[in-house]
Amino acid sequence: KKKHSYTNVHEAVKAGDVEQLASMIKGGADVNEVDVVHKFTPLHCAALSGSLECLHWLLWHGADTTRVTFRGWTAAHIAAIRGQDACMQALLINGANAEAQDDHGCTPSHLAAAHGRSYTLQTILRSGADVNVSDRNDWKPVHYAAFHGRLGCLQLLVRWGACIDDVDNNGNLPAHLAAVEGHLHCFKFLVGKTANVTHTLKARNDHGETPRDLAERFYKDNILQYIDGVEKEGEHPEAQEVLAFPAHEAAFKGDLLVLRRLVRSDVISINERDDKGSTLMHKAAEQGHIRCLQWLIEMGADCDITNDAGETPKDVAKRCGHLAAVGLLIRRTGDSNSSDEELDANNIRFFERHGVEGSTDSKEDLTLDKAEKRNARIRAYYKIQELQQLLEIAYSNYRQLGGITEEERKMKREERKAEKAVRELEAQLEYERVRREKLESQLDDYRAEISHLRK
Numbered sequence: 026k027k028k029h030s031y032t033n034v035h036e037a038v039k040a041g042d043v044e045q046l047a048s049m050i051k052g053g054a055d056v057n058e059v060d061v062v063h064k065f066t067p068l069h070c071a072a073l074s075g076s077l078e079c080l081h082w083l084l085w086h087g088a089d090t091t092r093v094t095f096r097g098w099t100a101a102h103i104a105a106i107r108g109q110d111a112c113m114q115a116l117l118i119n120g121a122n123a124e125a126q127d128d129h130g131c132t133p134s135h136l137a138a139a140h141g142r143s144y145t146l147q148t149i150l151r152s153g154a155d156v157n158v159s160d161r162n163d164w165k166p167v168h169y170a171a172f173h174g175r176l177g178c179l180q181l182l183v184r185w186g187a188c189i190d191d192v193d194n195n196g197n198l199p200a201h202l203a204a205v206e207g208h209l210h211c212f213k214f215l216v217g218k219t220a221n222v223t224h225t226l227k228a229r230n231d232h233g234e235t236p237r238d239l240a241e242r243f244y245k246d247n248i249l250q251y252i253d254g255v256e257k258e259g260e261h262p263e264a265q266e267v268l269a270f271p272a273h274e275a276a277f278k279g280d281l282l283v284l285r286r287l288v289r290s291d292v293i294s295i296n297e298r299d300d301k302g303s304t305l306m307h308k309a310a311e312q313g314h315i316r317c318l319q320w321l322i323e324m325g326a327d328c329d330i331t332n333d334a335g336e337t338p339k340d341v342a343k344r345c346g347h348l349a350a351v352g353l354l355i356r357r358t359g360d361s362n363s364s365d366e367e368l369d370a371n372n373i374r375f376f377e378r379h380g381v382e383g384s385t386d387s388k389e390d391l392t393l394d395k396a397e398k399r400n401a402r403i404r405a406y407y408k409i410q411e412l413q414q415l416l417e418i419a420y421s422n423y424r425q426l427g428g429i430t431e432e433e434r435k436m437k438r439e440e441r442k443a444e445k446a447v448r449e450l451e452a453q454l455e456y457e458r459v460r461r462e463k464l465e466s467q468l469d470d471y472r473a474e475i476s477h478l479r480k
């Protein structure tokens with residue numbers, strides 16, 4: 026193997042060359058050597074570049090986890106910014122302070138939330154870090170997530186007990202900050218999680234401004250339209266829209282337009298994980314959405330991330346029998362020598378063993394005779410009946426818990442419209458009755474006057 030020549034330890038770490046790193050340290054280089062420009066130690070460089078092997082070696086040989094850069098960042102801050110999950114775990118296991126503050130009072134939790142690193146944020150919270158820790162402006166991680174539009178981090182923080190009613194030193198709720206920047210998904214989520222919708226929409230900061238006032242001042246029409254809709258309908262926003270991981274839902278449905286909009290607007294990062302560790306690639310691969318997969322790959326999505334079940338997107342596509350998706354991901358990862366059973370569109374036994382009747386990506390994946398087609402239709406019919414029964418049970422449970430279905434909501438709207446029309450007609454009828462009585466009274470007066478004149 027050809028050995029590279031590096032001018033300093035930092036370059037060896039950035040290249041992930043642990044052998045040269047060890048050689049240079051043994052040759053007299055300092056394990057905590059600081060570069061002149063950024064005041065980075067080798068440990069900072071390892072966290073920045075994700076050189077896990079170098080990072081482990083440095084920690085084992087006494088690297089100082091408390092050293093800071095010119096901004097006051099420790100290696101843990103750098104790992105949080107870059108979303109280096111494995112590096113963060115290694116740092117925390119080796120005694121790094123998860124609540125170390127930089128020059129602005131920001132902890133790794135604040136920076137992970139600001140940069141949309143939800144999985145790294147979860148690693149930090151699992152180490153025991155305070156989910157409601159404040160920086161010098163009394164911003165909690167939930168404020169950073171709301172201000173930067175990081176919906177995945179926002180949801181994670183709320184699940185871990187973040188208080189969305191906490192204000193910063195200007196009296197701003199997280200909802201105020203989401204309104205200022207026009208992050209509609211985050212604003213909807215925050216409003217939906219509050220016990221009192223009116224309280225959040227009418228809350229005023231120290232300058233006397235509500236979220237509506239801020240949205241008007243900064244021309245955030247999407248926020249204004251949403252607030253108008255909530256106030257007009259008078260319904261709890263949670264009943265209007267399911268907000269859990271919208272980009273993952275778009276990838277699962279194959280909705281490339283919504284997926285592009287959410288990723289490009291930084292509502293969610295390209296490698297964002299949901300509560301089961303699945304990325305957008307996993308969701309698209311599960312349904313065999315080739316166009317979504319191709320676009321995600323072009324945008325630099327990582328094809329090798331595993332979910333909580335230990336599956337890569339390729340594994341998910343293979344499990345679900347999506348041949349074209351598997352082929353695309355194999356070409357991307359170069360994993361053509363997988364020890365798993367190779368998919369063959371002409372091999373009907375594969376689909377029988379794996380419980381699928383054919384790939385959604387090929388029209389000629391199975392050759393079925395009339396009897397097999399009839400049996401398949403019968404199975405599909407019984408499956409539809411089974412799913413309809415389950416859906417009825419789910420609707421029943423939902424109603425018992427106080428939920429309102431879309432159909433019931435429409436019926437209530439129609440009832441309200443009908444009641445309003447009845448009230449208007451009753452008012453019109455009363456007006457006509459009074460008018461008729463008045464006219465009859467005038468007529469009596471005229472008759473009495475005519476009778477008097479005749480005398």
